[in-house]
Amino acid sequence: MIHHLRRGVAISALWAGAALAQQTDITIGMVLEPPNLDPTAGAAAAIDEVVYANVFEGLTRFGPDGSVLPALAESWEISDDGSVYTFYLREGVTFHDGTAMTADDVVFSLDRARAEGSTNAQPALFANIVGVEAVGDLTVVVTLDGPDGAFLFDMAWGDAVIVAPESAETNATNPVGTGPFRFASRVEGDRVDLVRHDGYWGEHVALEAATFRFISDPNAAFAAMMAGDVDAFPNFPAPETLAQFAADPRFSVIVGSTEGETILAMNNAQAPLDDIRVRQAITHAINRQDIIDGAMFGYGTPIGTHFAPHNPDYVDLTGLSAYDPERSRALLAEAAPDGLTLRLALPPPSYARRGGEIIAAQLREVGIETEITNLEWAQWLEQVFRGRDFDLTIVSHTEPMDIGIYARPDYYFQYARPEFVALNDTLAQTTDPGARSALMVEMQQMIAEDYVNGYLFQLAKTGVANAAIEGLWANSPTQANDLTGVRWTQ
Template identity: 85%
Template sequence: MIRSLRTGAAILALTAGTALAQQTDITIGMVLEPPNLDPTGGAAAAIDEVVYANVFEGLTRFASDGSIVSGLAESWEISEDGTTYTFTLREGVTFHDGSAMTAYDVVFSLDRARAEGSTNAQPSLFANIVLVEAVDDTTVEVTLDGPDGAFLFDMAWGDAVIVSPDSAETNATNPIGTGPFRFVEWAQGDRVELTRYDAYWGDAPALEDATFRFVSDPNAAFAAMMAGDVDAFPNFPAPETLSSFEADPRFSVIVGSTEGETILAMNNAQPPLDDIRVRQAISHAINRQDIIDGAMFGYGTPIGTHFAPHNPDYVDLTANSAYDPDAARALLEEAGATDLTLRLMLPPPSYARRGGEIIAAQLREVGIETEITNLEWAQWLEQVFRGYDFDLTIVSHTEPADINIYANPEYYFQYDNDAFQALMEELATTSDPAARTALNQQAQQMIAADFVNGYLFQLAKTGVANADIEGLWENSPTQANDLTGVRWVE
């Protein structure tokens, strides 16, 4: 009896000791590998999914609920006329190479982003900046050409992170930021490894090491989760298997929303898609719900314009491009665009590959044939995004509140509308919330009426994680896998 009690005590002590050894590393699954690791030098969402809030930080940042909170700027003051922002920076911030982060790095970063010839993918974020000055080491003054109610929001984007002049040119392959994790290794085609930065200015994350592993195949992603090779897959590519994870107590399924407007993008500058009647016909040929059911297994919200349904300014314009194959055929005949064959370029995500097959069948029903080409992500960026060499493509735009991309006639779908550009200029200088709502809604209606693209659905965030992990974002207010609050609970 005594021996039995001692054995039980030993087991309890051993169990307690094991509990103290809490796991501090994590492996995150991602569908796409980033083309580089510099968020100021590329448009791919996968860049921010690795480095946003983990490696790089901006003056402000997005919180998990979409609100804008302080980042490297501890506080700020806005002049009475709304044109001058004075930022007070946090003290004791260092880059991962040990050098101090000061106001001069902020000046460098913002001036670099807005310079002529900048490789920044979002130049509109900086277009209204007139001057950036370092008042002292911890104070920066930014002067705008007019009041801008979205400026603090813009500074939270990954494209606006603060970088050092010493490492800016090599951040693509060796990122050096100010975040709680520093870069260790990029094994291209496989993974990126980060480790906790011990000199971080803020609260230390619970995790010590993080690996982002790239698993593009849905079947391989399922197998990796089941085998425990991946601890969490925040954007899981096989929604048809989620029921298996829901039935397994080892896992938790996390379903939320994203900022990802998933669209059938059209090359507006290239015949026959420069004819609004052809674009309208394509829009009416699309059955959104069939795409959501067939490609996303029911996960997704139909959209009729480029705006997130969870945004309070959203206008439901799905009826404007309702599924109507008879109307589509009539419009094509009116435009003299019968017997069309269009090139449909598809990037790797399953929503694009699966959705493309469904859309091709729907277009065939109204007399439009498609030539499908499956592209790797780097090819898509080169040929479609930068080269304009496409007719149709499917992509999810995960940047927050990014309807302003339609004001750039050089953006890949090449929509050029002076009235829309003037509307965005007015929005940029408007701070009154009610007035901004009215302008946002007018913008949504304008691009829907012009049938710029085929608007499909808002991408759902369907994630799978080990049930002992907490702190992963449920929703995606920006394209990020923020690990700062992630921890193992057992």
Template identity: 80%
Template sequence: MFHRFKMTGAILALTASGALAQQTDITIGMQLEPPNLDPTGGAAAAIDEVVYANVFEGLTRFASDGSVVPGLAETWEISEDGLTYTFSLRDGVMFHDGSSFTAEDVVFSLDRARAEDTTNAQAALFAGIESVEAVDDTTVVLRLSAQNGALLFNLAWGDAVIVAPESAGTNATDPVGTGPFVFADWVQGDRVELTRNPDYWGEAPALEAATFRFISDPNAAFAALMAGDVDAFPVFPAPETLGQFEADPRFSVIVGSTEGETILAMNNQSAPLDDVRVRQAISHAINRQDIIDGAMFGYGTPIGTHFAPHHPDYVDLTGQSAFDPETARALLAEAGVSDLTLRLALPPPSYARRGGEIIAAQLREVGIETEISNLEWAQWLEQVFRGKDFDLTIVSHTEPMDIGIYARPDYYFQYDNPGFQDLMNTLTLTADPAERSELLRSAQEMIADDYVNGYLFQLAKTGVANANIEGLWENSPTQANDLSGVRWRQ
């Protein structure tokens, strides 16, 4: 009887081990729920975090190291004058509704993105496209009005994914793409469910199903991981608890970098913030390290401009807006500003809510009071991002290499500098890498000189995952949770 029991126990152990090795579903935690699921029709990073590279694909895409690699375009050729791009598309690709992907879908998607009435949040990415022509089902010719050294990079954004005319109108709630996962369900306020695409053109993902659960409260996120209700939280909202996970062999703590420039954005058209001396005063009133320590528990890299420190063209300009309350007070006096109260609108992420309280205290020390309003994400998008109804706000810009937003006078912080706009136009027309690097350095210096915003820190990617999961991105070269290479260890 004893030997029989031992054999049975061994069989049970093997069965359990096999069951673990065969796990093919995953639950991913996210703090913010996307307002919709169409990356071509919304600015929220949470949209891409669910659907980029999972449901939707573009002609090109970002790899985990930030490089631009082929997507739905297998290869491409660029004319000698740099004005014509000929894309050879992958053959046999199907949308999730069973319709075929062809060059006509590329024409539709890019024409739609660059149309005058476009709802694309990054329409500027497509501004230099003069025409898009389908030569045959697998060949697209894209002509530019002027050279654009960043075109392939731009086409890798989530805003540039390819959609079909038959389903484009309903992608916000029922997304139909060509990616390795198919949209299955969205229980608003709770989760989005995806299943493996059996007809995917590329290598089949190891996962058969994925669920994105939305957990806004950091304490609830911690509890969900500890209980095993969530398998991974790629951007974990409670960095103060990472030490507990590091000490627990059930988990892996994955700390990397992101493209997220976290800023105290200022409304440059709202008096007295339209005075550079007031913006400069606010910048000098900020102690970045206190914000990193207090809001992010030490995770984050100080920045002095809108550019990622891990990029080779980054210029460290933090000294230009160093913490100096005395200078801040002198600048306010020079500008004739006293008894100033500014509205500080804070979206839900903990870096904003926690950081906002710290910044409010720092501003108070130089004579600036703040009226804090905590906004839900949809409200922040409507009031601040679209309505421009704010004085100050804190947000992390997680789009890759997005310094070009400062060339848009109607962007939410409303910076209007023709010199910067000319600089960005020159950058677009420049292909030489050394010349592009010099222009990017000049751009960083120009917005720092104008104290457009208060530059706080580069958001760290602090993730926690079950130790048996592999393939999650360590860094975030774009706002994505690419599950195509994720698997459970054997």
């Protein structure tokens, strides 16, 4: 309502001969609603899409090009052996409740994230920390169990943001961070409202207010954009309509890349998917391009392993799992001569629902039947991600550089081959760029040759925005709608 009232007042002023005031609020459309607003206590990408860089900040942060930049730490030093990081914090930083952000808050946040029983969704980010010490108010010393070439990268994740002990337990419903926007209100099932934090330590953002509206239905998303009820939809769920927006001067279409490896995940610990022949048969039954064309209207890049094609260390392994239905049938004749019926659990995004129907038809062609269940996001997190109660599912893993999840024995697709775990451990202790690249190539090849999952495509970032808006990210180096550089140009 405020959004439309402000525009109405401005238009009336124009009719009266006054200059049209530049708009200072924005409404962002999102497909999925975050289950909570605490990025340190949830795996859903939608949490970071609202709060990353807007409400919460870490020691470091990702820039729009994927680079690691200073954030709450303005600088740092690394010991000669690569195992001790000394972070120098910015002066004058306060949380939104007015309390000072000091080294003690950093100690609290990192100790909390790595504590036994932590609810953090990415415990591997903190697993090599052996000690965190405050040296005065603005210096923190983090000691690792060995050198870690990815530590500054890891600290830029949303899961590693700095929180205060006074508000940590209620951040899920009332997030209190250090960012340029503070939480105003939430209407579950509808929206989250943020307002500019005038006590921000850094440069003030141009926007005074931001609303994130949750619209899962592609038709409703299209209607909301056309009506002006939403100003921008950075991850637009109806790519079939992008040509229509591109032809309309009121809008700009923003197409980029994401970190989202879209996979047909398989439950490797459960029969019959514990048989590599069955997993291989499934991958050879899949025509990636048909899925990209049918579910994403041509937007997406085929992948053959769990690695982003825009990463310089990516290896094109699509040939290992090339579409080959005859090979698929031969493998099934060996491994499952009596046929197979598998459960396919689909979360809400259109890539999953549309892609699931296409994959079900492709599997049927080689003799595999599927029982499709459409799950809401909370159900999917509980049943599939946490409960591991599934055979197949489709999901985009939007976390940056996350091949390390294959080393986690408790992870939902349940792989954790000891040789892969050893490679991942070695990678964590390796700082030489060339050696790290070689290890990542070997890791990509191992999971591709083990046919852990069906690797489908890298999710494209297809967005639509009012043509007068600038500063939205074209690419998604992390799962975020960073509004810090967004402004209206007229």
